[in-house]
Amino acid sequence: MTNLSNLYRQVIMDHYRNPRNKGITNAPNYVKCHLKNPSCGDMIDVESLVEDGIIKDIHHDGQGCSICCASASIMSEVIKGMKVDDAKYLIDNYLKMVSNQEYDQNVDFDELQVFDGVKDLPARVRCASISSQALLNTLKKEDETDA
Amino acid sequence: MKELFPVYSKNKDLVYLDSAASSLKPKAVIDAINDYYLNYSVNIERGVYKLALDATKRVEESRENIAKFINANPEEVIFTRGASNSLNMVALMLKRILHEGDEVIVSELEHHSSFLPWLDVKREKNIKLVFVPLTKEGKITVENFKSVLSSKTKAVCLTHVSNVLGYKTDVKEIVKLAHEVGAIVSIDGAQAIPHERVDVKELDVDFYSFSFHKMCGPTGLGILYGKKKILNSLDPVEFGGEMNDEVSKDSVTYKALPYKFETGTIPIAEIFGANATIDFLNEIGMDYIGKRGLELRNMALKELLKLKEIEVYNGSEESSVIAFNIKGVHSHDLVTALAEENVAVRAGHHCAEPLHRFLGLSATTRASFYFYNDECDVSKFIDAVKKTISFFKEVHYID
Numbered sequence: 356m357t358n359l360s361n362l363y364r365q366v367i368m369d370h371y372r373n374p375r376n377k378g379i380t381n382a383p384n385y386v387k388c389h390l391k392n393p394s395c396g397d398m399i400d401v402e403s404l405v406e407d408g409i410i411k412d413i414h415h416d417g418q419g420c421s422i423c424c425a426s427a428s429i430m431s432e433v434i435k436g437m438k439v440d441d442a443k444y445l446i447d448n449y450l451k452m453v454s455n456q457e458y459d460q461n462v463d464f465d466e467l468q469v470f471d472g473v474k475d476l477p478a479r480v481r482c483a484s485i486s487s488q489a490l491l492n493t494l495k496k497e498d499e500t501d502a
Numbered sequence: 503m504k505e506l507f508p509v510y511s512k513n514k515d516l517v518y519l520d521s522a523a524s525s526l527k528p529k530a531v532i533d534a535i536n537d538y539y540l541n542y543s544v545n546i547e548r549g550v551y552k553l554a555l556d557a558t559k560r561v562e563e564s565r566e567n568i569a570k571f572i573n574a575n576p577e578e579v580i581f582t583r584g585a586s587n588s589l590n591m592v593a594l595m596l597k598r599i600l601h602e603g604d605e606v607i608v609s610e611l612e613h614h615s616s617f618l619p620w621l622d623v624k625r626e627k628n629i630k631l632v633f634v635p636l637t638k639e640g641k642i643t644v645e646n647f648k649s650v651l652s653s654k655t656k657a658v659c660l661t662h663v664s665n666v667l668g669y670k671t672d673v674k675e676i677v678k679l680a681h682e683v684g685a686i687v688s689i690d691g692a693q694a695i696p697h698e699r700v701d702v703k704e705l706d707v708d709f710y711s712f713s714f715h716k717m718c719g720p721t722g723l724g725i726l727y728g729k730k731k732i733l734n735s736l737d738p739v740e741f742g743g744e745m746n747d748e749v750s751k752d753s754v755t756y757k758a759l760p761y762k763f764e765t766g767t768i769p770i771a772e773i774f775g776a777n778a779t780i781d782f783l784n785e786i787g788m789d790y791i792g793k794r795g796l797e798l799r800n801m802a803l804k805e806l807l808k809l810k811e812i813e814v815y816n817g818s819e820e821s822s823v824i825a826f827n828i829k830g831v832h833s834h835d836l837v838t839a840l841a842e843e844n845v846a847v848r849a850g851h852h853c854a855e856p857l858h859r860f861l862g863l864s865a866t867t868r869a870s871f872y873f874y875n876d877e878c879d880v881s882k883f884i885d886a887v888k889k890t891i892s893f894f895k896e897v898h899y900i901d
Contacts, residue, residue, distance in 0.1 A: 356842050356893050363835075363897045371899070396851040396858065396865050397834070418864045420834035421899060479838060 362422070362472030362479075366429070371421040376431035379416045388492040392481050397423045401431075401489035405497050408439050413490065420482055426470060427486035433465045439494055446487045453483045503874045508532065517845040517882045522665060522693060522823055522870030524715045534778035535720055538771040545767055547744055561770060564777035565760075571780045572710070572727060573701040577759040580726040580733075581768045585692040586615035588711035588726035589659075591763070592688045593619030594739035596657050602628040605654040607685075609634040609642050610856040611664045611671075616690040617856065620659060634660070639818070640861060641669045647676050655685045662694035666852045666866060668821025670694070677706045686732065692716055696872070697795055697822055699788040702727050714772065719779035723772035726763070733759050740765040786873065794873040795822035798880055802869065805884040811891045811900065815866060823870040828891055830900045833867040839893060843886035 379387065385402040392398070399417030403410055413435050415427040434442045444459075449467055451458035455474040473483040504510045507526045518526060538557070546558040562576070569576040582588045600606070600623065608617055608631050624631050632650045634642050642660060651658075658680045663670050677687045688709035691700060696717040702710050710727040714720055728736075738745055738756060742765040747755040756762035783791065799822045806812050806826060815825040827833055833849035840847055847869045851858045858864065869883065894900050 356839060356889070359839055359842055359893065360897075363893070363899065365898065368898045396855065420832035422835070476838060478841070479834070482834065 358472070358475040361475065362469070364469055364472075366466055366469050367421060367425040370425040370428040374415075374424060374428040376412075376414050376428065376435070377416055379414050385412070385414070386493040386496045388489040388496065390485050390489045390492070392419075392423075392485055397482065397485060399423065399427060399486050399489055401427065401486055401493060403490060403493040403497070405439055405494070410434055410437050410439060410442055410494075415486055415489075419485070420479075422470075422473065422479055422482040423485055426467070426483050429466045429469070430486055430490060433467050434490065439497070443491065443494055446491045449487055450484055454480045503876070506530070507874055515844045517843075517879045517886070519869040519871060519875065519879065519883060520846045520848050521696070521872035521875075522716070522868060523848055524721070525696060525718050525872055526874060527715075527720070528718055528782055530782050531719060531775045531778045535771045535775040538774040542770075542774075546770055557770060560777070561768075561773050564773045564780075567777050567780045568725060571784070572695075572725075573703045574727050575730060578702075578727055578730050578733065580728065580760045580763045581773060582711075582724040582726050583722055583769070584715070584724035585690060585711045585713040586724075588709075588724050589615050589688070589690055590619045591726055591739055592659070592709045592711065592728075593623050595736045596686065596688075597623045597627060598737065600627050600629050600656055603630065603654065604656040605630045605632050605652065607632050607634060607647070607650055607655055607658040607660070607680075609660055610636055610860045611640060611642055611667075611669065612659075612661050612854065612856070613665050613690060613692070614853040614855070615692075616659060616661055629656075630654075636860060639669075639816075640664070640667055640857060642671045642676075644672050644675045644679070648679060651679055651683060651685075653683055655680065655683050658685050658687045659690070660687075661690045662700075663691075663697070663821065664854075664857070665693045666823075666854050666857055666868065667816040667825050668693075668819045668823040669816070670819075670821065673705050673707060677708075681706070697788075697792045708732050714776050714779055717779060718782055720769075720772040720775035723769050723776055730759060733763070738762050738765070742766045791873045795871045795875075796820060798822075798875050798877070799824060799869075799871040801877070802871070802880045802883055805880070806887065809887065809891065812887070815861065815863075822872065823868055825866045825868055827863075827865075827867055828887075828894065828900065831894055833865040835894070835899070836867050836890060839890040840883075840886050843882070843889060845883050845886045847883075 379400050385404050387402040389400050397419030401415045404412040413431040448458040448462045453470050453473040470483045506528045542557040544553045546561050565576045565579050569579045635646045680687045686708045689707045691710050691712040695712045708729050713724045745762050745765045747757050811828050837849040849867050850865050
């Protein structure tokens with residue numbers, strides 16, 4: 356199970372079993388996005404709080420496999436506190452990394468780097484992407500609101 | 503048996519336990535499809551030249567073979583794109599004769615293809631969808647069906663065999679009761695007909711839908727069986743070439759059965775394949791097919807139940823599927839690990855979200871057995887499950 360060992364590592368299991376930033380507040384100053392993977396039933400809510408171009412807070416909740424849930428938890432920790440533009444750049448490259456496309460190798464993914472292993476399991480790309488995609492959507496919605 | 507299925511020759515290590523999604527295709531069926539493309543290749547009906555006449559004859563031979571297989575008359579056998587298409591057609595046909603307040607009985611056990619067309623009819627016609635209360639295991643029983651049947655019931659749309667749990671509906675008894683109140687019964691047979699002899703006359707169903715690709719046949723082809731009397735009383739729901747008789751600027755008359763329900767060029771190559779499919783199934787024998795799938799499934803089930811880490815959701819059922827999970831492990835993680843061991847099973851809600859809500863599960867893992875599986879598949883499957891349990895313990899996914 357080599358491909359699996361590259362992915363199912365301690366860090367993923369730790370976040371899956373003890374998720375950080377879990378639970379949606381639905382507070383009015385947060386922007387929320389709900390995404391679903393219709394093929395497997397995984398669903399996730401992500402909400403973000405942006406102030407002065409900085410992501411002050413991220414929450415997530417939902418149901419899914421270990422890859423889906425752990426990536427939401429790790430993402431929330433890695434991205435909290437980042438500038439919106441930096442976060443968008445990181446997510447964009449993260450999505451490319453997990454789907455085995457060319458990406459900027461200089462990006463520091465921190466603990467999200469562990470999802471590099473998803474590229475060997477094409478069926479699971481969506482699991483590793485869904486929370487980041489949802490977060491990206493909240494940041495884009497934030498832009499629309501600002502405009 | 504595996505030598506009859508060419509896919510195994512290039513995938514020698516494949517342990518295919520996803521036949522409920524789509525069965526493997528035997529060489530005889532592939533050859534029949536190729537026969538059309540290689541030796542006919544022309545359209546049917548329209549041509550007066552020999553090739554077209556011969557191809558048309560072969561299509562009608564296929565229809566007759568299928569009709570005989572389910573004990574119907576050929577004119578009651580409508581070619582569709584698949585069971586989903588057939589079930590949608592039934593809903594669209596019946597929509598025209600339903601009125602506000604009429605009741606249609608469905609269930610949470612249904613595949614989305616059986617249920618969603620009715621949700622749409624409900625929105626448009628303001629009919630009421632009534633759900634058969636399932637037993638706590640998730641079964642449809644005759645008693646529970648009786649509790650929702652009334653004089654308001656105009657149609658009953660239920661699955662013959664559940665695609666998730668393998669539970670079998672007592673169709674014959676339900677049809678009898680439904681007919682007593684004058685309701686039309688449509689049955690989703692997609693998961694039943696690959697494993698058992700279906701006799702539409704004996705069941706007395708009004709409509710019966712199925713797909714060929716789940717019974718060793720080609721993709722893209724399904725059947726809608728409908729009783730002649732009912733089909734004659736209903737109008738087509740798709741319009742275009744071939745289904746019409748006479749067309750003017752403001753009117754149209756339709757062809758006789760079954761053609762008025764078949765629009766445009768039907769999947770001719772697949773229909774050639776379907777003829778070979780029926781011959782193939784008859785040759786192997788439906789009794790053997792049903793027994794063998796069940797035997798292999800029960801063998802696997804017995805081994806799975808010995809593992810304390812496993813939970814099985816349909817252990818009591820006599821069918822060819824096992825719905826299970828490793829306790830505490832999401833089914834997607836489980837099937838990824840099994841895929842690494844060349845074991846093909848399915849995870850998710852299997853297009854039956856209402857059922858998973860009913861069961862309180864977000865996803866299940868489904869291993870489905872068919873007659874071409876063997877004892878070796880069973881032991882490889884069990885070994886892979888054991889290996890997966892050890893692996894997930896090693897990485898602290900489970901304790």
